[in-house]
Amino acid sequence: xxxxxxxxxxxxxxxxxxxxxxxxxxxxxxxxxxxxxxxxxxxxxxxxxxxxxxxxxxxxxxxxxxxxxxxxxxxxxxxxxxxxxxxxxxxxxxxxxxxxxxxxxxxxxxxxxxxxxxxxxxxxxxxxxxxxxxxxxxxxxxxxxxxxxxxxxxxxxxxxxxxxxxxxxxxxxxxxxxxxxxxxxxxxxxxxxxxxxxxxxxxxxxxxxxxxxxxxxxxxxxxxxxxxxxxxxxxxxxxxxxxxxxxxxxxxxxxxxxxxxxxxxxxxxxxxxxxxxxxxxxxxxxxxxxxxxxxxxxxxxxxxxxxxxxxxxxxxxxxxxxxxxxxxxxxxxxxxxxxxxxxxxxxxxxxxxxxxxxxxxxxxxxxxxxxx
Amino acid sequence: xxxxxxxxxxxxxxxxxxxxxxxxxxxxxxxxxxxxxxxxxxxxxxxxxxxxxxxxxxxxxxxxxxxxxxxxxxxxxxxxxxxxxxxxxxxxxxxxxxxxxxxxxxxxxxxxxxxxxxxxxxxxxxxxxxxxxxxxxxxxxxxxxxxxxxxxxxxxxxxxxxxxxxxxxxxxxxxxxxxxxxxxxxxxxxxxxxxxxxxxxxxxxxxxxxxxxxxxxxxxxxxxxxxxxxxxxxxxxxxxxxxxxxxxxxxxxxxxxxxxxxxxxxxxxxxxxxxxxxxxxxxxxxxxxxxxxxxxxxxxxxxxxxxxxxxxxxxxxxxxxxxxxxxxxxxxxxxxxxxxxxxxxxxxxxxxxxxxxxxxxxxxxxxxxxxxxxxxxxxxxxxxxxxxxxxxxxxxxxxxxxxxxxxxxxxxxxxxxxxxxxxxxxxxxxxxxxxxxxxxxxxxxxxxxxxxxxxxxxxxxxxxxxxxxxxxxxxxxxxxxxxxxxxxxxxxxxxxxx
Numbered sequence: 082x083x084x085x086x087x088x089x090x091x092x093x094x095x096x097x098x099x100x101x102x103x104x105x106x107x108x109x110x111x112x113x114x115x116x117x118x119x120x121x122x123x124x125x126x127x128x129x130x131x132x133x134x135x136x137x138x139x140x141x142x143x144x145x146x147x148x149x150x151x152x153x154x155x156x157x158x159x160x161x162x163x164x165x166x167x168x169x170x171x172x173x174x175x176x177x178x179x180x181x182x183x184x185x186x187x188x189x190x191x192x193x194x195x196x197x198x199x200x201x202x203x204x205x206x207x208x209x210x211x212x213x214x215x216x217x218x219x220x221x222x223x224x225x226x227x228x229x230x231x232x233x234x235x236x237x238x239x240x241x242x243x244x245x246x247x248x249x250x251x252x253x254x255x256x257x258x259x260x261x262x263x264x265x266x267x268x269x270x271x272x273x274x275x276x277x278x279x280x281x282x283x284x285x286x287x288x289x290x291x292x293x294x295x296x297x298x299x300x301x302x303x304x305x306x307x308x309x310x311x312x313x314x315x316x317x318x319x320x321x322x323x324x325x326x327x328x329x330x331x332x333x334x335x336x337x338x339x340x341x342x343x344x345x346x347x348x349x350x351x352x353x354x355x356x357x358x359x360x361x362x363x364x365x366x367x368x369x370x371x372x373x374x375x376x377x378x379x380x381x382x383x384x385x386x387x388x389x390x391x392x393x394x395x396x397x398x399x400x401x402x403x404x405x406x407x408x409x410x411x412x413x414x415x416x417x418x419x420x421x422x423x424x425x426x427x428x429x430x431x432x433x434x435x436x437x438x439x440x441x442x443x444x445x446x447x448x449x450x451x452x453x
Numbered sequence: 454x455x456x457x458x459x460x461x462x463x464x465x466x467x468x469x470x471x472x473x474x475x476x477x478x479x480x481x482x483x484x485x486x487x488x489x490x491x492x493x494x495x496x497x498x499x500x501x502x503x504x505x506x507x508x509x510x511x512x513x514x515x516x517x518x519x520x521x522x523x524x525x526x527x528x529x530x531x532x533x534x535x536x537x538x539x540x541x542x543x544x545x546x547x548x549x550x551x552x553x554x555x556x557x558x559x560x561x562x563x564x565x566x567x568x569x570x571x572x573x574x575x576x577x578x579x580x581x582x583x584x585x586x587x588x589x590x591x592x593x594x595x596x597x598x599x600x601x602x603x604x605x606x607x608x609x610x611x612x613x614x615x616x617x618x619x620x621x622x623x624x625x626x627x628x629x630x631x632x633x634x635x636x637x638x639x640x641x642x643x644x645x646x647x648x649x650x651x652x653x654x655x656x657x658x659x660x661x662x663x664x665x666x667x668x669x670x671x672x673x674x675x676x677x678x679x680x681x682x683x684x685x686x687x688x689x690x691x692x693x694x695x696x697x698x699x700x701x702x703x704x705x706x707x708x709x710x711x712x713x714x715x716x717x718x719x720x721x722x723x724x725x726x727x728x729x730x731x732x733x734x735x736x737x738x739x740x741x742x743x744x745x746x747x748x749x750x751x752x753x754x755x756x757x758x759x760x761x762x763x764x765x766x767x768x769x770x771x772x773x774x775x776x777x778x779x780x781x782x783x784x785x786x787x788x789x790x791x792x793x794x795x796x797x798x799x800x801x802x803x804x805x806x807x808x809x810x811x812x813x814x815x816x817x818x819x820x821x822x823x824x825x826x827x828x829x830x831x832x833x834x835x836x837x838x839x840x841x842x843x844x845x846x847x848x849x850x851x852x853x854x855x856x857x858x859x860x861x862x863x864x865x866x867x868x869x870x871x872x873x874x875x876x877x878x879x880x881x882x883x884x885x886x887x888x889x890x891x892x893x894x895x896x897x898x899x900x901x902x903x904x905x906x907x908x909x910x911x912x913x914x915x916x917x918x919x920x921x922x923x924x925x926x927x928x929x930x931x932x933x934x935x936x937x938x939x940x941x942x943x944x945x946x947x948x949x950x951x
Contacts, residue, residue, distance in 0.1 A: 090496035093513030100510055106601070109608070112912070131521060134514060136612045137912030139881050141903045147847035147858060149869045151762045151771070159854035160846055237750060244746045251740075 225265025376414025729773015
């Protein structure tokens with residue numbers, strides 16, 4: 082049997098993607114769910130979009146009927162939140178394949194992201210940044226205080242020794258660690274950029290930004306944050322929303338607020354500039370403003386003002402200024418185009434267009450690919 | 454069988470494992486191993502283990518999910534094996550030797566199960582070719598009728614693919630076609646009473662109520678004979694193939710979808726047993742025979758991952774494995790039969806040991822004769838439920854959480870059987886193919902205390918209508934009321950029936 086060509090699955094995948102994007106077979110979209118691969122709530126979000134099309138069949142509702150599980154707990158104890166499939170769902174028809182799931186930490190996630198997108202490590206700007214040594218308990222040594230003893234590793238060493246020495250009796254699996262088996266947690270010196278960073282998120286919340294657009298922003302912002310967190314010790318986050326006027330809000334509000342009215346981007350840039358001047362002096366902070374909008378702005382006058390603000394005030398202070406333009410129901414505005422035209426050769430400005438979820442990947446690469 | 458792709462090391466491992474398996478009495482088809490890189494492995498997995506399937510977006514969707522799971526969450530498929538003769542099994546390139554050995558032991562037991570379990574007896578062991586044929590046939594239809602048209606029709610068929618009779622290959626059901634000529638409606642029904650010797654006794658022997666009952670019975674009989682199908686049909690797809698006004702190419706597509714559904718059905722019917730059996734043997738072969746001492750820690754790590762339970766989930770690998778071990782122990786010690794069941798002394802029951810040694814023989818018998826439903830029904834014991842901490846859970850709409858409902862043996866067993874019977878899918882029958890004498894399709898859902906997902910049911914009826922082309926009715930229960938949902942091609946209507 083010859084191994085099949087990769088193009089086989091790619092073809093089906095392309096077809097599927099086209100359906101998901103609503104380019105073909107639009108009637109299937111009503112069966113589509115926008116899953117996320119790693120959902121998190123609270124302050125941080127992880128999200129790999131995982132669209133799924135579930136063809137209708139005669140079946141029981143997921144929440145009906147219940148099922149059988151295994152583990153500890155008393156009657157009445159909750160086992161998992163209602164939206165997940167639990168226990169014995171439909172028996173799969175996959176021939177004997179199994180999937181092991183592994184938890185990964187945010188740090189590892191950032192690493193994967195870095196590798197996947199081939200992101201360069203950030204070079205903090207200027208000489209004022211000292212690289213500091215930081216001790217982290219991520220290593221193992223043979224000596225150490227009892228309080229740092231690593232039980233699992235010690236056990237493993239003892240088990241390994243007893244097996245190889247032939248002392249291990251499976252019927253009476255007593256493992257006695259001796260001095261040589263002891264393992265202790267220990268620190269490793271890691272070099273961390275000492276400097277602090279601030280991310281200033283700005284978003285257009287005028288009428289034309291719908292929930293899908295905010296979702297795009299949320300997902301993009303999550304990945305940016307995950308990456309920057311892996312690069313800096315401390316990160317401050319500020320959130321600015323604007324329509325015709327700008328104001329600072331908390332994170333919750335940032336993603337859920339919906340205002341109406343027109344758009345005056347310069348209002349946000351002014352507020353951002355003031356924030357930097359008051360709280361984050363450019364000499365001490367690595368500054369990352371991110372601005373998301375659908376590209377509609379009031380008449381040319383305001384865009385002119387934005388460009389001036391960027392050129393004279395913001396760009397000299399920041400590490401990187403990122404502008405992400407999402408496509409709204411009413412299409413995309415000219416703002417990205419204007420920035421490109423007037424500031425296209427500025428090194429510290431990144432402009433990226435995010436039409437749909439599939440573009441997030443490329444945008445993150447645009448934003449973070451400069452290593453600044 | 455030649456394994457061109459296996460390295461000498463893997464070839465040696467495979468010979469070693471298979472020798473042990475034979476020693477233990479496993480009886481399997483020849484296995485052809487292929488080592489695939491992860492992309493190809495996941496691609497094959499997305500297509501149900503078959504390298505050639507007809508083009509369809511859902512394989513792309515599966516592939517997308519598997520790849521994302523692998524890249525972002527570190528999910529790994531270690532192995533895959535398909536039920537054919539010879540069996541094909543795929544190994545993931547770059548795995549440690551000990552992993553590959555464990556996978557081979559696991560796979561060997563799967564193949565033994567495919568070959569010997571009676572529920573697989575009717576499966577097509579040349580399915581690899583069959584799938585490739587299906588692919589070619591559908592590709593031809595696509596060339597002729599266009600991609601979109603054929604794909605749309607496949608979507609429609611897939612929406613109905615669970616409407617098959619999972620037991621059909623094993624029993625002869627009354628045919629949908631009626632053999633007898635349909636009795637003319639016009640002949641009046643003549644009721645003959647019991648024979649009366651003396652005229653004055655007539656009203657005592659054949660009172661009017663009695664005659665009326667006889668008349669009704671005859672009438673029902675006549676109606677039943679006129680009904681079409683004469684008996685309710687569970688194989689809805691077969692009914693549609695026989696009687697729906699399909700074009701030839703549509704007939705082909707529907708037949709292919711049905712064939713494949715039947716091929717995969719036994720795997721769904723024996724998931725717990727099959728995985729349990731494979732896990733039992735990989736563990737037995739590895740720990741008793743094949744493991745080098747240097748590999749023990751890696752093996753233990755791997756094995757515990759396979760049988761891990763977390764978050765209250767039931768892991769079929771774990772459940773099946775423990776059940777087989779439990780059965781082996783019980784039949785070794787004679788913990789079965791009337792004497793044991795009637796014994797009320799817990800201490801005596803616990804230390805019960807008649808030294809029978811029938812365990813191994815018993816589990817081989819079980820693997821031959823049972824499926825998940827009969828397996829759980831017969832061998833799940835209260836002690837097992839307690840030891841394994843099994844519980845039943847239900848959804849609490851107030852808190853939007855699933856919560857533990859019970860740890861009682863009876864409830865756990867009932868719930869488990871319910872989830873397994875018919876794969877936890879509703880029973881749908883074709884009740885009438887000529888409803889109201891207007892050629893309308895009447896389906897009945899056998900209600901078992903759980904209602905259908907209403908929006909899905911309606912969308913499915915829409916698809917049925919595409920095939921049947923006449924109004925479609927579904928008798929089911931909606932919000933605790935017996936109801937008849939009707940789709941006439943444009944609108945849905947719903948009315949209560951009693």
